Amino acid sequence: MTGMQRTFKGAALTALLPIAIALLVIALGDGAQVRILSVFLINLILVIGLQMFMGNTSIVNLGHVSFMGIAGYAAAILTIPASIKQTIIPEAPFGLAAFQMGPIEAGIMAIILAMLVALIVGVVVTRESGISATILTLALLVIVHTVLVNWVELTRGMRALYGVPMKANAWLLLGCAVLVIFLGRWFRDSPLGVQLRASGESRIAAESAGVNVRLVRLIAWVLSSGVVALGGVLYVYLIGSVSPKSFYFDTTLLTLAMLILGGMHSISGAVIGVIVVTAGFEIMRYFESSPVIFGVKFPEFLGLTGFFLGLIIVLSMALRPKGVVGTDEIDESWERRRQDQSERTSAAASRSHA
Amino acid sequence: MEYVVQQILNALSIGGNYALLALGLAIVFSVIGLVNFAYGEVIAVAGYVMFAVFAVSGIDYAVVLMPIGILAAVGISIALERVAFRPVRYAPAATGLLTAFGVSIVVKNFFVTLVATRSKSVPTPEWLAYQIDIGLARIQVIQLLETTATAVALLLLVLILRRTNIGLAMRAAARDFDMVRMVGINANKVIAAAFAVSGFLAGLAAIFIIARRGVVDPFMGFTPVLKAFVAAVLGGFGSLGGAVVGGFFLGALEVFFQIVLPPSISGYRDAFVFVLVSVILVWRPEGLMGTKRQFGDKDE
Numbered sequence: 325m326t327g328m329q330r331t332f333k334g335a336a337l338t339a340l341l342p343i344a345i346a347l348l349v350i351a352l353g354d355g356a357q358v359r360i361l362s363v364f365l366i367n368l369i370l371v372i373g374l375q376m377f378m379g380n381t382s383i384v385n386l387g388h389v390s391f392m393g394i395a396g397y398a399a400a401i402l403t404i405p406a407s408i409k410q411t412i413i414p415e416a417p418f419g420l421a422a423f424q425m426g427p428i429e430a431g432i433m434a435i436i437l438a439m440l441v442a443l444i445v446g447v448v449v450t451r452e453s454g455i456s457a458t459i460l461t462l463a464l465l466v467i468v469h470t471v472l473v474n475w476v477e478l479t480r481g482m483r484a485l486y487g488v489p490m491k492a493n494a495w496l497l498l499g500c501a502v503l504v505i506f507l508g509r510w511f512r513d514s515p516l517g518v519q520l521r522a523s524g525e526s527r528i529a530a531e532s533a534g535v536n537v538r539l540v541r542l543i544a545w546v547l548s549s550g551v552v553a554l555g556g557v558l559y560v561y562l563i564g565s566v567s568p569k570s571f572y573f574d575t576t577l578l579t580l581a582m583l584i585l586g587g588m589h590s591i592s593g594a595v596i597g598v599i600v601v602t603a604g605f606e607i608m609r610y611f612e613s614s615p616v617i618f619g620v621k622f623p624e625f626l627g628l629t630g631f632f633l634g635l636i637i638v639l640s641m642a643l644r645p646k647g648v649v650g651t652d653e654i655d656e657s658w659e660r661r662r663q664d665q666s667e668r669t670s671a672a673a674s675r676s677h678a
Numbered sequence: 679m680e681y682v683v684q685q686i687l688n689a690l691s692i693g694g695n696y697a698l699l700a701l702g703l704a705i706v707f708s709v710i711g712l713v714n715f716a717y718g719e720v721i722a723v724a725g726y727v728m729f730a731v732f733a734v735s736g737i738d739y740a741v742v743l744m745p746i747g748i749l750a751a752v753g754i755s756i757a758l759e760r761v762a763f764r765p766v767r768y769a770p771a772a773t774g775l776l777t778a779f780g781v782s783i784v785v786k787n788f789f790v791t792l793v794a795t796r797s798k799s800v801p802t803p804e805w806l807a808y809q810i811d812i813g814l815a816r817i818q819v820i821q822l823l824e825t826t827a828t829a830v831a832l833l834l835l836v837l838i839l840r841r842t843n844i845g846l847a848m849r850a851a852a853r854d855f856d857m858v859r860m861v862g863i864n865a866n867k868v869i870a871a872a873f874a875v876s877g878f879l880a881g882l883a884a885i886f887i888i889a890r891r892g893v894v895d896p897f898m899g900f901t902p903v904l905k906a907f908v909a910a911v912l913g914g915f916g917s918l919g920g921a922v923v924g925g926f927f928l929g930a931l932e933v934f935f936q937i938v939l940p941p942s943i944s945g946y947r948d949a950f951v952f953v954l955v956s957v958i959l960v961w962r963p964e965g966l967m968g969t970k971r972q973f974g975d976k977d978e
Contacts, residue, residue: 344784382770382772383954384771384772411728425814445798448883448956448960451960451963452959452960452963454771455713455771455911455915456911456959457905458964459908459911459955459959460956460959460960462908463908463952463953463955463956463959464906465948466948466949467948467952467953470945470946470948470949470952471946471949473945474943474945474946474949490951547695562825573900577779577783578840580776580779581776581779581780584772584773584776588772625690626784627787627788627790627791627795628787628791629787630783630786630787631783631784631787631788631791633783633786634779634780634781634783634784634786635780636782636785637776637777637779637780637783638777638780638781638784640778641766641769641773641774641776641780642764642765642766643765644728645766645770645773657913
C-alpha cells in the first residue's frame with residue numbers, strides 16, 4: 325500500500341463516524357437535534373483547522389478563533405442585503421453599506437481575506453517558539469476582538485449584525501467537514517507535515533536536517549487559518565447573525581479542549597475529541613434544565629455543562645495526557661497492533677517448528 | 679506637574695497589582711514549568727470566602743476579613759496543586775496549561791452552580807476611598823495601601839528567597855529541579871511552598887481588586903490574570919525580577935495609552951497595549967529581563 329493510499333484510507337476511516345452520526349441525526353432527528361448536529365460539524369471544522377497548526381507544530385495556539393471572527397464578519401458584511409445594512413451600519417467604510425454579493429463569492433472572499441491577514445501575522449508568529457509564540461497568538465485574539473468591538477461603523481460594536489442569508493444546512497456542513505478531514509489528514513502525512521512534526525519535536529534537529537522551519541510553519545499557519553475561516557463563514561451562514569462574543573475566549577477554550585482531549589497530534593484525535601465533548605455537553609444540558617427522571621423532578625443546575633467540561637479536561641489530562649487517541653492516527657495504531665500480533669504468532673510458529 | 683505625579687501614582691498602583699499576580703504566576707512557572715491559568719480562580723475563591731464569612735457572621739471589619747481572604751487563597755492554591763497539578767507535574771507544558779484551564783472552568787462553574795452568576799456585593803470600608811493630600815497630588819488611601827502592600831510583599835518575598843532554606847531551594851529549583859532533588863530536598867515541599875507563596879500573592883491582590891469593585895463574581899479573576907500573564911511574559915517568563923518589572927511596565931503602558939489616546943479611539947487601548955507587547959516579544963523573545971537562550975540549551 326502506498327503512502328497516498330494509506331492516507332486516503334485513514335482519512336476515510338476517520339470520516340466514517342461523523343458521517344454515520346450525521347446521517348442518523350438527519351434521518352431520525354428533529355429540528356433541534358439537526359441544529360446540534362450542525363454546530364457539531366462546524367466545531368469539527370474549527371478543531372481540525374486548529375489541529376493543522378497546533379498538532380503538527382506542538383505550539384499552543386490561542387489565536388485561531390480570531391480568523392473565524394475575521395472571516396465570519398467579512399462574510400456577514402458582504403452578504404447582508406443593502407437594505408438592512410442601510411439601517412444597521414449606514415456609515416460603513418469603503419461603500420460597503422450599499423454593496424452586496426452572493427454567499428459563495430462572499431465566503432471565498434472572506435476566507436482569502438482571513439488567510440491574507442494570517443500571512444502577515446504568521447510572519448511574526450512563526451519566528452518564535454514555545455511560550456512566546458503562544459503569547460503572540462493570545463495577543464492576536466485580544467487585538468482582533470478589540471477591533472471588532474470598537475470599529476462600530478463597520479461591525480456595529482457589541483451589538484449583533486443580523487440579516488445574513490442562512491444558506492448553510494446540515495448536508496453542506498457535512499460535506500465541508502468530510503473535505504476538511506481529508507485535507508487535514510493529507511497535510512499531516514505530506515512531506516510538509518512530516519517536516520513540521522519533526523520541527524515540533526526538536527527544532528534544532530529538524531533544522532540541521534535541512535528543514536526550513538519558519539517557512540513550513542508559516543504554510544501550516546496560513547492553511548490552518550484558512551480552514552478555521554471556513555468554519556467561521558459556515559457558522560455565520562448557519563446562525564444568520566454575528567456578534568463579537570462568539571469569537572473570543574469561550575470558543576477558543578472549547579475548541580482547544582476538544583482537540584487536546586482527543587489527542588492533538590492526529591486528525592482522529594480531533595474528531596474523537598469533538599464527538600466526546602459534544603455528547604457530554606448535550607447530556608449535561610439535559611440535567612441542567614431540571615429534568616424529570618423516574619417521576620423525580622431534579623433541581624435546576626446552572627453551570628453544570630461548564631463544570632463537566634472542566635472536569636473532563638482535568639481528568640483526561642491526569643489519566644491520558646496525550647489525549648484519548650494518543651499520538652498516532654487510529655488506523656496507524658491498529659496497523660501496528662496487527663503487525664505486532666502477526667509477528668508474535670509467526671515467532672510462536674517458528675518456535676514450535678524448532 | 680501635579681497631573682504627572684497623579685498619573686505616575688496611578689501607574690504604580692495598577693502596576694503593583696499586576697506585579698503581584700505576575701510574580702505569583704512566575705514563581706510557579708519557574709519551579710514546575712506550569713502556566714497556571716487557574717490563578718484567577720484563586721482570586722475568586724479569596725473573594726467568595728470573604729463574602730461567605732460576611733454573609734454568615736455579619737462581620738464586616740476589613741481587619742478580620744482580609745487575613746481570612748489571604749488564608750483562603752493560600753489554602754486553595756496548595757489544594758489545587760495537590761489535587762489537579764500533581765498528576766501532570768512531569769507532563770509537557772501544553773498538558774499543564776490545559777489542566778489549568780480545566781480547573782479554572784470547574785471552579786468558576788462551581789460558583790455559578792452554588793452561588794449565582796450575578797455578582798455579590800462585599801462590604802468595603804469607606805476610608806479606603808478617602809483622599810489624602812500629599813502636597814504634589816491627591817492620593818486615595820487604597821492606592822497608598824496598594825503600593826505599600828506591594829512593596830512590603832516584594833521585600834518579604836526577597837527575604838524569604840534569599841534568607842531561608844526553602845527560598846534557596848525554590849531559587850535552585852527554578853534553575854534545575856533535577857539537581858535540587860538529587861541533593862536530597864523534598865520536591866513536594868518545594869512545590870507546595872511555591873504554590874503557597876503564589877496563593878498569598880493572589881490573596882493580597884484579590885483584596886485590592888475587590889476593594890475597588892465592591893463585588894465578587896465567578897469571572898472576576900480572568901482579566902487581571904490575563905494581564906498578569908502578559909506582564910510575566912514581558913518581563914521574561916520564569917524570571918521573578920522580570921515579573922515585577924513586567925507588571926509595573928504594563929501598568930505604566932496602560933496609563934500612558936489612557937492619557938495619550940484621544941477619546942474617539944480610547945476603546946482601542948487594549949489593542950495598542952497588545953501590539954506593543956507583541957513588538958517587544960519579537961524584539962526580545964526572552965523578555966525584558968530574561969536570559970537569552972541559545973539553541974540546544976535546556977528547554978528549547
